[in-house]
Amino acid sequence: MSSQPHSYAADDPETALKYAIQHVPAIDRVQIVEGVIDPLSPTWGHERAAGKIRDQIALTVATLGCVSGSGNLDLPGTSNWYTPDVAVVPEDPADADALPPDQTLLVVEITSESNGDTDPVVKRRRYAEYGAPLYLVVDRQERTCTLYAEPGKFGYTSVNGPHPSGTPVRLPEPFELELDTSEF
Structure with missing residues (x-):
């Protein structure tokens, strides 16, 4: 992050809040979930799981001409600004500061003790509402x-799971691969 002062003209609180969290010094990853600012500090186990997923999808991501990482996702019209553990996005819009969820191909969230209900409940509803495929x-x-x-507007209409860790999980088109979940 830059340490240079920034100036902006925010016409609304949503814009001001989202701008502010992008410019908080000394915090690398931060998100807003239903109006609550959430600085992220994943454990090494959390990062290991994200890394295992990235490793398994890397070849397919490259073949699709996409990038994967934990970039920002903006949910316009809400106070939500998410930083998923892994997201796959087309390479062209990857230079944007943030993308809406409907411009992703895959979003992955890995729960932690501090946010156990956020990912499977709150974010699931919002990602569906904003079109994360x-x-x-x-x-x-x-x-x-x-x-x-x-x-869909009222949630996801297809649910595959929950599967116990160790059970392969098939990612459909455009991925067409099975994730080995034994190390998550």
Whole structure:
């Protein structure tokens, strides 16, 4: 992050809040979930799970001409600004500061003890509402993985899981691969 002072003209609180969290010094990752600012500090186990997923999808991501990482997702019209554990996005819009969820191909959230209900409940509803085509929740407390697909205004209409850790989870088009979940 830059240490240079920034100036902006915010016409509304949503814009001001989202701008402010992008410019908080000394915080690398921060998100807003239903209006609550949430600085992220994942554990190494959390990061290991994200890394295992990135490793397994890397070849397919490259073949699709996409990038994966934990970039910002903006939910316009709300006070929500998410930083998923893994997101796959087309390479062209990857230079944007943030993307709406409908511009992703896959969003992955890995639960932690501090946010156990946020990812499978709150974010699942919002990602569906904002059109994220595939949403994978790795629940480290329950040791399960659930893939949500076919988003709609009232939620995802296709649910694959929860599957116990160790059960392969198939990612449909455009990925067409099975995730080995034994190390999550």
